[in-house]
Amino acid sequence: MEIKSYLHLFIRELSPLFEEEECKQFFWIALEEIEGKSRIDVVMTPDLKLTDKEQWDRVLEELKKEKPIQYIFGKAYFYGLEFKVNEHTLIPRPETEELVEWVLKSIDVAQEYNIVDLGTGSGCIGVTLGKELPFAKITLMDISPQTLDVAVQNALNNKVKVNAILQNIVALEDCREPFDIVVSNPPYVRNLEKQEIKNNVLNYEPHLALFVEDNDPLLFYRNIVDWAKINLRSGGMLFFEINQYLGKEMLMLFDKNEFKDIELKKDMFGNDRMIRAVKG
Incomplete structure (x- = not known):
């Protein structure tokens, strides 16, 4: 069967x-993954045929x-890098790329x-920060061993040393x-x-990484802020991606x-999506 x-x-x-x-976007991704071809290949050779219709x-x-x-x-792209993803990990999103970009613009690389x-x-x-900051020491932390295994594999695949x-x-x-x-x-x-x-x-996508109870939506942020008051250097910075509806609360x-x-x-x-603060 012809690809077109x-x-x-x-x-x-x-x-x-x-x-x-x-x-169409799904199709071009599948074309690259299954056939090793690009959209331009189909344009240049209109009679190209599928090699694996099954x-x-x-x-x-x-x-x-x-x-x-x-x-x-089993893969996604983020900030120009390839990341393994599966049912234990969220799919990286463009808004999170903006968070990384903000971190990089806030410091001396x-x-x-x-x-x-x-x-x-x-x-x-x-991993992206480690790739962009050659002198940085990177620590990755997660509650799930399966998720952390994926993160470590992504660090190895992208040649970034992490703890x-x-x-x-x-x-x-x-x-x-x-x-x-x-x-x-x-x-x-x-949940609402x-x-x-x-x-x-x-x-x-894993609900453990997505959802928080309605009656305490800042649970994770509050705990991280409390921890950062002790473990963040004076003058150090804390960056969060946040719920667009809770900017004032943050x-x-x-x-x-x-x-x-x-x-x-x-x-x-145009949504309130990130917040940055400096420890006094």
């Missing part, structure tokens, strides 16, 4: 679930179940820093050496917001804990 013909079938089968442009059909069936294509192929990524997941934040700590961020222990930068994207979606979540996220949390230079930042979609 399968493209039309692909779009037709997925159109009840996704916009046409998103269907695999194409399996991918199409998974997508019809709304399984994220990153989980189908030629200096040495001791950085910890709390609730690291796939390791996308910590890995298996620990719950609601029961953080004091560390022996203070950190210069603490960064975290902890669970922040309240589940109706806003698409099925491909709700049905496949400002209050930092203020009452006597952090300074507190800044709330919007993401590319």
